[in-house]
Amino acid sequence: MIEREIVVIGAGPAGLSAALEAARSGASVLIIDENHRPGGQLFKQIHKFFGSHEHRAGVRGIDIGTQLIEDASHLDIEVWLDSEVCGIFHEREVWVVRSRELSVTVKAKSIIIATGAVENAVNFTGWTLPGVMGAGAAQTMINIHRVLPGKKVLMIGSGNVGVIVSYQLLQAGADVKAVVEAAGRLGGYGVHTAKVRRAGVPFYTRTTVLEARGNDHVSEAVIVSLDDAWKPIPGTEKVLDVDTICIAAGLTPLVELAFAAGCRKVYSPVLGGMVPWHDASMRTNVPSLYIAGDVSGVEEASTAMEEGRLAGLSAAYSLRYIEKDEYDSRFNDALRRIDSLRSGMFGEKRRIAKHAIINHI
Amino acid sequence: MRIDDHPVLGPLEERKQITIIVDGEPLKVFEGEMIAAALIANGKQYLRKTVKSHSPRGIYCGIGRCTDCVMTVDGVPNVRTCITEVQDGMVIETQLGYGTWKQEKHQ
Numbered sequence: 001m002i003e004r005e006i007v008v009i010g011a012g013p014a015g016l017s018a019a020l021e022a023a024r025s026g027a028s029v030l031i032i033d034e035n036h037r038p039g040g041q042l043f044k045q046i047h048k049f050f051g052s053h054e055h056r057a058g059v060r061g062i063d064i065g066t067q068l069i070e071d072a073s074h075l076d077i078e079v080w081l082d083s084e085v086c087g088i089f090h091e092r093e094v095w096v097v098r099s100r101e102l103s104v105t106v107k108a109k110s111i112i113i114a115t116g117a118v119e120n121a122v123n124f125t126g127w128t129l130p131g132v133m134g135a136g137a138a139q140t141m142i143n144i145h146r147v148l149p150g151k152k153v154l155m156i157g158s159g160n161v162g163v164i165v166s167y168q169l170l171q172a173g174a175d176v177k178a179v180v181e182a183a184g185r186l187g188g189y190g191v192h193t194a195k196v197r198r199a200g201v202p203f204y205t206r207t208t209v210l211e212a213r214g215n216d217h218v219s220e221a222v223i224v225s226l227d228d229a230w231k232p233i234p235g236t237e238k239v240l241d242v243d244t245i246c247i248a249a250g251l252t253p254l255v256e257l258a259f260a261a262g263c264r265k266v267y268s269p270v271l272g273g274m275v276p277w278h279d280a281s282m283r284t285n286v287p288s289l290y291i292a293g294d295v296s297g298v299e300e301a302s303t304a305m306e307e308g309r310l311a312g313l314s315a316a317y318s319l320r321y322i323e324k325d326e327y328d329s330r331f332n333d334a335l336r337r338i339d340s341l342r343s344g345m346f347g348e349k350r351r352i353a354k355h356a357i358i359n360h361i
Numbered sequence: 362m363r364i365d366d367h368p369v370l371g372p373l374e375e376r377k378q379i380t381i382i383v384d385g386e387p388l389k390v391f392e393g394e395m396i397a398a399a400l401i402a403n404g405k406q407y408l409r410k411t412v413k414s415h416s417p418r419g420i421y422c423g424i425g426r427c428t429d430c431v432m433t434v435d436g437v438p439n440v441r442t443c444i445t446e447v448q449d450g451m452v453i454e455t456q457l458g459y460g461t462w463k464q465e466k467h468q
Contacts, residue, residue: 041424121421128416129417130407130418130419137424138423142364142441146373149362171367
């Protein structure tokens with residue numbers, strides 16, 4: 001068994017920010033990710049972020065990812081890529097399989113879990129056909145792999161992911177045939193929604209997908225209007241000529257590691273389902289374990305980065321790398337930035353939900 | 362289909378071509394790309410078929426979580442092709458059901 005001070009699991013926006021903050025405080029940090037490259041899902045986000053200047057608003061996710069990795073390279077942060085964390089034992093021991101062939105256990109003083117989230121599926125007839133995929137999967141294909149998964153796309157869900165990916169599919173050269181939304185009103189930020197609408201894409205509210213048709217791959221989709229009880233209205237079916245159906249129906253936190261390690265569960269429907277309980281410093285009920293980013297409740301990359309900073313700072317403080325005065329000042333700065341991200345029409349709901357987790361007994 | 366030019370990301374950078382073997386046929390792909398991306402770019406309709414109903418499956422999450430895209434790669438079944446890079450000479454097979462491991466020959 002080898003020993004490290006702080007082990008961060010996941011090199012996305014939250015994990016990288018946590019590692020940076022802890023390393024800047026003087027702690028030695030090991031960051032582990034199962035992917036071949038760090039950055040998590042930042043590199044597929046080619047749109048400009050929202051928020052104020054200090055939240056890196058107006059900067060594209062892809063450039064924020066590049067900057068985080070650049071910052072990390074100047075600090076003494078150890079990075080293990082192609083490395084899967086398979087379990088956390090005795091509160092401190094992280095079991096890692098490296099390059100699918102080498103089993104290593106790392107004993108840590110503190111562990112920060114930043115495993116992120118995965119897209120939800122929607123179950124309908126034909127939903128398993130190739131060509132039905134998460135909107136984020138399509139986004140990965142076009143923006144990272146530079147491969148168009150299909151030419152004619154139906155988007156399910158009009159939230160931010162639905163409209164942002166619709167626009168990026170258009171940028172990549174696909175034809176978005178329609179965006180359907182089961183609710184009575186559109187769910188995404190106006191600016192993104194308007195860009196897709198201006199491109200001539202029809203939006204259907206109170207509408208859902210009924211069926212994906214095709215033999216070995218999607219070749220048609222059937223959509224249908226919903227009544228006030230969310231039931232399909234017979235006779236309103238429309239057949240769309242599409243080869244791809246993207247599902248933007250929210251995300252679920254990747255909580256397996258945290259729960260298997262003994263973290264207490266709290267249910268938060270607004271933030272994606274079951275999440276590990278944590279306090280304002282991102283510490284869980286297991287004293288050596290911190291969490292940050294979507295695993296602690298699904299929000300946005302900008303919030304995930306601030307939560308990462310809170311967790312990295314708190315872990316470093318618990319190991320006495322920084323004095324209380326410095327901790328309080330840096331912590332309160334991050335907290336103030338988070339509060340402003342969790343304000344406004346979309347943020348307020350998340351702020352209330354986050355507080356409900358923190359105050360859950 | 363590959364996205365050769367992009368309004369934000371610019372033109373696709375030059376990459377080295379390598380050859381993989383897909384269901385016995387050679388296929389030219391690019392170094393560093395993921396198996397699933399290379400196959401979808403070349404129009405492959407499905408990546409595996411299920412054990413009971415033999416129904417086709419492709420990618421779903423694209424980030425290595427859902428395991429819908431698994432194929433048999435160099436004789437190893439259930440490899441997540443959305444997060445596994447192609448290698449020159451790699452042998453990739455459309456997987457049926459759970460796939461089979463290479464068997465040791467008994468005498």
